[in-house]
Amino acid sequence: MGVPDEHIHPVATGVAAQTVAKHQEPQDLIFYAGWFCPYVQRTWIALEERGIPYQYKEVNPYKKEKHFLEINPKGLVPAVEYQGKALYKSLILTEFLEDAYPEYKPNILPKDPYTRAYVRIWVDYISKTIVPASMRLTQAQDPEKRKEYLQELLNAQRKLGEQVKGPYFLGEEFSLVDVALAPWIVRDWISVKHRGYRREDAGEAFKNYADNLAKRPSVINTSSDEEHYIPIYDRYLRDEAQSEAAKAVRQGRDIP
Structure with missing residues (x-):
């Protein structure tokens, strides 16, 4: 049994909502998120730590948009769309960000x-x-x-x-x-x-x-x-x- 859609708040609230509002402009990196998901928050923390430009898009777990399912048939969040290509899984994404945006500091993987x-x-x-x-x-x-x-x-x-x-x-x-x-x-x-x-x-x-x-x-x-x-x-x-x-x-x- 799942919780009916109307029982889940549709978007981030509080401080997180302020962060979302700062990341609505189109960017090379689109971050598909579910505000409530701890796995999403892993990738989100990494983006915020390193100051990487990204566009935040909330994914409704019950009504996933056609485009999102086209680029990511598994329908999983977190996911990113980078130069038209999709990736997902929180820890893989954090390492991808290290490779794709080496100029943004600090790194979260040590150099040694x-x-x-x-x-x-x-x-x-x-x-x-x-x-x-x-x-x-x-x-x-x-x-x-x-x-x-x-x-x-x-x-x-x-x-x-x-x-x-x-x-x-x-x-x-x-x-x-x-x-x-x-x-x-x-x-x-x-x-x-x-x-x-x-x-x-x-x-x-x-x-x-x-x-x-x-x-x-x-x-x-x-x-x-x-x-x-x-x-x-x-x-x-x-x-x-x-x-x-x-x-x-x-x-x-x-x-x-």
Whole structure:
């Protein structure tokens, strides 16, 4: 069961709406987004961090425009149209932006080959460990399973926290690790309210790191008002969401 279209706010709100308003002029890069999606926010953060010119276009998940489906038959967001060609998937897009716009600084992938590889290892860890644990916790209906998944998430976050050099993962440098995790940090109030989660239970190092991510301007500027996330995440809390990620969690598959 999905939430009827009218129950979802159609566009970004709050600070994010102000960001959208600044990116309506045509550009070589068109950014197709869903304001509420954490994967979208990854790419959006990268665009804002680096000051890359882009045109923002909101995609209605229930009424996808013909042109969008022509360039991206999977109908997934985030997606970009670059010089008439389409790409999608959040982490691939962030790396694409590094290659397509090398003149825009700062980079979110380090120049040093070792550090770049090290960053990719921990991005993979976030995608395969922390994000699935967070989603399992949100979707869990059984109280005992919730306890199990809560501990799984805290353990995964604590392990990441032990690697943080502060204030961001690499220290002063904001990197792809931070981009990969930040959208789930700004949504953790959902687990605080409904699943007994507390950042401090993942350790002081992780809590300090998460607090710093939440205060990053690019993260704030791509976040909408909390009240408008509620109808969307209520579906996950009831385990009724029909997104590809939710289906994968329900079926025990890797999140696509």
